[in-house]
Amino acid sequence: MGAIFDNFGSGVIPLEGYIFISLIMFFTGIYGFLSRKSLLMILISIEMILNSADINFAAFNRYLYPDQMEGFFFALFTIAISACETAVAIAIVINIYRNLNNVEVDSLQELQEPESTETKTEI
Amino acid sequence: MEYTLYILILPLLSFIVLGLMDTKWKPRVAGTIGTAVLTIVTALSYYTAWEYFSTANLNGTYQKIIAFNTVWVQFNEYLHIDMGILLDPISVMMLVVISTVSLMVHIYSLAYMKGERGFERYYAFLSLFSFAMLGLVVSTNIFQMYIFGEMVGLSSYLLIGFYYTKPEAVAASKKAFIVTRFADLGFLIGILILSYYTKTFDFGILTSCDANVFASFSGVTFMGASALSWAMALIFIGGAGKSAMFPLHIWLPDAMEGPTPVSALIHAATMVVAGVFLVARLFPIYITFTPEVLHGIAYVGAFTSLFAAVIAIVQTDIKRVLAFSTISQIGFMMVALGVSGYGGQAGTGYMASMFHLFTHAMFKALLFLGAGSIIHAVHSNEMTQMGSLKKFLPVTRWTFLIACLAIAGIPPFSGFFSKDEILAATMHFSPGLGVMMTFTAGVTAFYMFRLYYRIFHGKAYQTTNGHTPHESPVAMTLPLVFLAVVTIFAGFIPFGKFVSSDGAFYHIHIDPTIATISVVVALAGIGLATWLYRRENDVPSVVARKFSKIYRAAYHRFYIDELYLFITKKIIFKRISTPVAWFDRHIIDGTMNGLASVTQWTSLKTKGFQSGKVQHYAYVILLGTLIIAAIVIFI
Numbered sequence: 001m002g003a004i005f006d007n008f009g010s011g012v013i014p015l016e017g018y019i020f021i022s023l024i025m026f027f028t029g030i031y032g033f034l035s036r037k038s039l040l041m042i043l044i045s046i047e048m049i050l051n052s053a054d055i056n057f058a059a060f061n062r063y064l065y066p067d068q069m070e071g072f073f074f075a076l077f078t079i080a081i082s083a084c085e086t087a088v089a090i091a092i093v094i095n096i097y098r099n100l101n102n103v104e105v106d107s108l109q110e111l112q113e114p115e116s117t118e119t120k121t122e123i
Numbered sequence: 124m125e126y127t128l129y130i131l132i133l134p135l136l137s138f139i140v141l142g143l144m145d146t147k148w149k150p151r152v153a154g155t156i157g158t159a160v161l162t163i164v165t166a167l168s169y170y171t172a173w174e175y176f177s178t179a180n181l182n183g184t185y186q187k188i189i190a191f192n193t194v195w196v197q198f199n200e201y202l203h204i205d206m207g208i209l210l211d212p213i214s215v216m217m218l219v220v221i222s223t224v225s226l227m228v229h230i231y232s233l234a235y236m237k238g239e240r241g242f243e244r245y246y247a248f249l250s251l252f253s254f255a256m257l258g259l260v261v262s263t264n265i266f267q268m269y270i271f272g273e274m275v276g277l278s279s280y281l282l283i284g285f286y287y288t289k290p291e292a293v294a295a296s297k298k299a300f301i302v303t304r305f306a307d308l309g310f311l312i313g314i315l316i317l318s319y320y321t322k323t324f325d326f327g328i329l330t331s332c333d334a335n336v337f338a339s340f341s342g343v344t345f346m347g348a349s350a351l352s353w354a355m356a357l358i359f360i361g362g363a364g365k366s367a368m369f370p371l372h373i374w375l376p377d378a379m380e381g382p383t384p385v386s387a388l389i390h391a392a393t394m395v396v397a398g399v400f401l402v403a404r405l406f407p408i409y410i411t412f413t414p415e416v417l418h419g420i421a422y423v424g425a426f427t428s429l430f431a432a433v434i435a436i437v438q439t440d441i442k443r444v445l446a447f448s449t450i451s452q453i454g455f456m457m458v459a460l461g462v463s464g465y466g467g468q469a470g471t472g473y474m475a476s477m478f479h480l481f482t483h484a485m486f487k488a489l490l491f492l493g494a495g496s497i498i499h500a501v502h503s504n505e506m507t508q509m510g511s512l513k514k515f516l517p518v519t520r521w522t523f524l525i526a527c528l529a530i531a532g533i534p535p536f537s538g539f540f541s542k543d544e545i546l547a548a549t550m551h552f553s554p555g556l557g558v559m560m561t562f563t564a565g566v567t568a569f570y571m572f573r574l575y576y577r578i579f580h581g582k583a584y585q586t587t588n589g590h591t592p593h594e595s596p597v598a599m600t601l602p603l604v605f606l607a608v609v610t611i612f613a614g615f616i617p618f619g620k621f622v623s624s625d626g627a628f629y630h631i632h633i634d635p636t637i638a639t640i641s642v643v644v645a646l647a648g649i650g651l652a653t654w655l656y657r658r659e660n661d662v663p664s665v666v667a668r669k670f671s672k673i674y675r676a677a678y679h680r681f682y683i684d685e686l687y688l689f690i691t692k693k694i695i696f697k698r699i700s701t702p703v704a705w706f707d708r709h710i711i712d713g714t715m716n717g718l719a720s721v722t723q724w725t726s727l728k729t730k731g732f733q734s735g736k737v738q739h740y741a742y743v744i745l746l747g748t749l750i751i752a753a754i755v756i757f758i
Binding site: 030033034035042105106108109 | 735736737738741742745
């Protein structure tokens, strides 16, 4: 991380800076995904993870291959796909809400075998 | 003569319609349809017989006519199963016998089975049986005969087990089915050996006894006998099972659990002579290539005949007496076939066998229907509960007496003529065998008149619960009278003109010596029975006590059933089946159950991982990723 401090105030943002931001966003997303109970918050966490990947694409493209555009295009694709994914996810969340009247992730247990019926079947 | 096809199709249709409608129609409708169809079939059979015997005669010899033939299943050039109709003297004769007896039984059953549960089902089964039996006798090839033979066995099973709520009836039907099935296994193997070498199933080719057809048999031996002998002996076993020859006779007495008209039709007149018919059908092969097997058949028949006659003396169930009498009479037919030669006067036995088959079918059906009439009146099979019934059942009594005289061989009743020919043929073959058969004929006369006297004479009838026996309705007495008339006059049919071993005319001569001896022996049997049973006295019980050992052995049918039970239960079930069953339950099933329970145990233990909680999965994924990353980086 030395490069960040070396170039501090020089007006140039080093690659590590972008990666650092991306890293923070990624783990924020992971943390949110694991700890939040609301489906909407989990969805937002996923968006966060995806966006951290977008930042990486753009940054690596800019620093490693400045005269090419593949990384940017990838970032655009990812944004488009995440938009689709969000739309689908929101649709699912709305349906869950209609059925269960809440959007808590722990309440999604309809398909699970109840704990009490754990009996051995007769052979 | 394509119309003969309808003889088969009509009963089949009747079976299908009655079987499908079952209880949807009133019993009377079902009975009427079944009887009407059989009436048409009978008329057709008679017409067939008339047309055949008046037109098929070429230069004094009856030709075989293939009225209809179609390839049913074609496997390859040689192996194909045909279905067809073969008309020759014996099949036409059988058509007449079967349709007549079947029609009589149909009419009789209208009254006898009235009000029974399953009346419609009964008529459907009767139709099925008629179809199968008629199909059997007109078979053009041995495989068709086998198929129809199985169908006959099936309908016999269904009809014996008609009272399926009675455990004895169910046991009897299973016994009949299993015993005949074992015999049919021999039959099938015999057919396969025979057709493997001759490359054909067809009766026409087989019975032509062309040496080329049988050429591939030459030199093939197995355990000291030629393959052809084995084949023919195995085929005879099939016939012996159906015809209740010793030691496969055990099913027939138990088959009496079925309704009495069924016993008359299946277990007296038609199905049980299928074995005789089979031997007669293949007779040219037996006589040309394997005379030793044919002689074996004669000895088996003779032994069975005497054996069954002795048992019949001591039975008290009237239907059982008749059943053993049937076995004994079929033994006579087998003996006659066994001692017969081919062609001309040498073929006496063949002609006599078929003649006896014909007359026996009539008078034995009459006896059974008469027994049904008695049972209908008394509501019991046991002769101990009968006696002095002559004043209550006049028609039954007289017709029964006629049948008894016929089976005893008293002229001019039909049994005399056919039995006399059998005795003549046997005497000609071997005097020892002839004497034995004559003795058996005497025993026959004795036990039939014992039966007659104990039913219609002797001790006074004890009326139970105020019920007086009464004569049966017309629908039952009419068949009795008809069959009695046939029994009286059938002996005068010039049978040799119609049926003989080679199709040529055969003139029946009655040898006065043999005829006199057989009549004297029969009269002696009747006289003895009259002395012992005409009036109630102590002599029979004294005699029984004197020979108590042999009496008890005969009463228990010489313990043949017990022997079978011992072999099956104690040896086969205990020593073979039980270990095999144990192996199946514990080793084969155990392996499969073990696999299943290990899988189940594993899944029960690991199913906790599948919590269904999204975030739980995410933790695991993350943990996995971290571990993999750590491995990649640090190792």
